[in-house]
Amino acid sequence: QYMAFFEFNNRLEAILSKAYIYRVIRTTAYLLYSLHLNSCLYYWASAYEGLGSTTWVYDGEGNSYIRCYYWAVKTLITIGGLPDPKTLFEIVFQLLNYFTGVFAFSVMIGQMRDVVGAATAGQTYYRSCMDSTIKYMNFYNIPKAVQNRVKTWYEYTWHSQGMLDELELLVQLPDKMRLDIAIDVNYNIVSKVALFQGCDRQMIFDMLKRLRSVVYLPNDYVCKKGEIGREMYIIQAGQVQVLGGPDGKTVLVTLKAGSVFGEISLLAAGGGNRRTANVIAHGFANLFILDKKDLNEILVHYPESQKLLRRKAKKMLKDNKPKDEKGAPGEPLIIPPRADTPKLFQAALAAAGRVRGKGPLAQLRWRLKEVKSMQMMQVSVGWVAIWFGCQVGWLLDAKSLLCQLWVSLQCFPGVFSPSPPKSPVHQRSPVTSPKAPAPLGEEIISKSSDSSVTIRVVPAEQEDEEILAAEILGKEEEEQ
Numbered sequence: 001q002y003m004a005f006f007e008f009n010n011r012l013e014a015i016l017s018k019a020y021i022y023r024v025i026r027t028t029a030y031l032l033y034s035l036h037l038n039s040c041l042y043y044w045a046s047a048y049e050g051l052g053s054t055t056w057v058y059d060g061e062g063n064s065y066i067r068c069y070y071w072a073v074k075t076l077i078t079i080g081g082l083p084d085p086k087t088l089f090e091i092v093f094q095l096l097n098y099f100t101g102v103f104a105f106s107v108m109i110g111q112m113r114d115v116v117g118a119a120t121a122g123q124t125y126y127r128s129c130m131d132s133t134i135k136y137m138n139f140y141n142i143p144k145a146v147q148n149r150v151k152t153w154y155e156y157t158w159h160s161q162g163m164l165d166e167l168e169l170l171v172q173l174p175d176k177m178r179l180d181i182a183i184d185v186n187y188n189i190v191s192k193v194a195l196f197q198g199c200d201r202q203m204i205f206d207m208l209k210r211l212r213s214v215v216y217l218p219n220d221y222v223c224k225k226g227e228i229g230r231e232m233y234i235i236q237a238g239q240v241q242v243l244g245g246p247d248g249k250t251v252l253v254t255l256k257a258g259s260v261f262g263e264i265s266l267l268a269a270g271g272g273n274r275r276t277a278n279v280i281a282h283g284f285a286n287l288f289i290l291d292k293k294d295l296n297e298i299l300v301h302y303p304e305s306q307k308l309l310r311r312k313a314k315k316m317l318k319d320n321k322p323k324d325e326k327g328a329p330g331e332p333l334i335i336p337p338r339a340d341t342p343k344l345f346q347a348a349l350a351a352a353g354r355v356r357g358k359g360p361l362a363q364l365r366w367r368l369k370e371v372k373s374m375q376m377m378q379v380s381v382g383w384v385a386i387w388f389g390c391q392v393g394w395l396l397d398a399k400s401l402l403c404q405l406w407v408s409l410q411c412f413p414g415v416f417s418p419s420p421p422k423s424p425v426h427q428r429s430p431v432t433s434p435k436a437p438a439p440l441g442e443e444i445i446s447k448s449s450d451s452s453v454t455i456r457v458v459p460a461e462q463e464d465e466e467i468l469a470a471e472i473l474g475k476e477e478e479e480q
Helices: 002-015 019-049 064-076 089-121 121-139 144-161 175-190 201-208 263-267 292-297 303-319 344-356 362-389 391-411 474-480
Strands: 210-217 221-223 233-242 252-256 280-290 443-447 451-457 465-473
Touching: 002 019, 019 089, 064 089, 089 121, 121 144, 144 210, 144 280, 175 201, 175 233, 201 292, 210 233, 221 233, 233 263, 233 292, 263 292, 263 303, 280 292, 280 451, 292 303
Parallel strands: none
Antiparallel strands: 210 280, 221 280, 233 252, 233 280, 443 451, 451 465
16 A cells, blocks of 8 residues: 555656646655644653643643644754753754754755756746846847847747747657657648658658647748758648748748648759748748758668659659640751851862862861751751651651751761762962962962962852862972
8 A cells, every 4th residue: 555655656646747737745744744743643752751740741721732742843843942951851853853853844945946946947948948048149249139039939938839939848758659749749740741642651640740830920931942851741720821022022832731832852863952032930830941962861761652742742852843844846957957158168178179170178168068968958857757746746857857867967078978988188278479469359368377278268159159279389389
């Protein structure tokens, strides 16, 4: 029965939300019970000596229990004012009572101090953090508006959660207990997220242990447009507003408890990890945050879930793009545009065509004509295919690909010919004297340092045509 009493106390403390109140009541009961025992001993000593035999013993008048209890209280707290003992028995009894009373009273006071200190430990820690923060802000002359918001955050966080950082409490628990608490608190919210539906159940359990709680004040920015997204947000309590429009202040949608946002940025790569809108807290809001780094560490052990999440993220990112970014059907491009031929190269090809030689430029000019005619044919065939529909579209794509490959190979001399091209032969233009000034309309393109080789562009008889002329002087002409 004695051990059952203490077992009852332990179980009662476990079910009470404020166990320190019961501890105070229990300690007070111990003190009153000790006084009861002392009053009973005093009545026994008075009866042993004889009621009313001396001034020290109880005289037998009035309520015996109240009078004896009053004597026990005065003895326990040693306030004095008691009659002096007369006999040896009374002196020994009083000495033992004094020593026991001092010891018992000290123990009771110590227990009361510990109980009250434990009950107010959290409040003391909160006040200490608040005072340290205020001292820091005053030292650096932080504006009063910012200081007031910091104080408001401390007050709301403490009154809503009963602590400033819940991770300090959970880190003391074993991993299995932390998982059980996280499942009871967060699983119903996370399981409703469309991004995580169909994923491994154990992966979600591991993810629950990585969630951290954050409190936002009214009009606090949760995220801003253009920021790099590294977190996903789950609304535990409160509301947030998504802002947009030309001025960035139009409320597009209001998200309530249980809603999720930022899940695309959690898995998107490249430009998909930037925030597309501003999100602010509409009143006080408690949010769970999952970091991208923590999710990547979890997905290493769940490759199938990782593939599923990436497919969902790509689809959601594609669906959220504006229509003008998704691309609109336009005219099919049969052959991509080519860069314009340089004027000097055009002049060289024109000169090769007039000479009608068999040099590399003449062969290149002939091949370019074939390419041009083939391109015209491809354009005509492409428009015909578009007219008749998409039934033969894949054939035209294959034909266009082969034709472009053929054109690309034909542009390199010697690819299909067994012998390498012959070295170019410079023809001397009929110029009477190398030192004569250039005729009107001619333009010297290049000239060697010793004036032995001169390259000119000569206008032809037909308009929009030029002739490239190369003049090489012999040794006799150089000596002259």
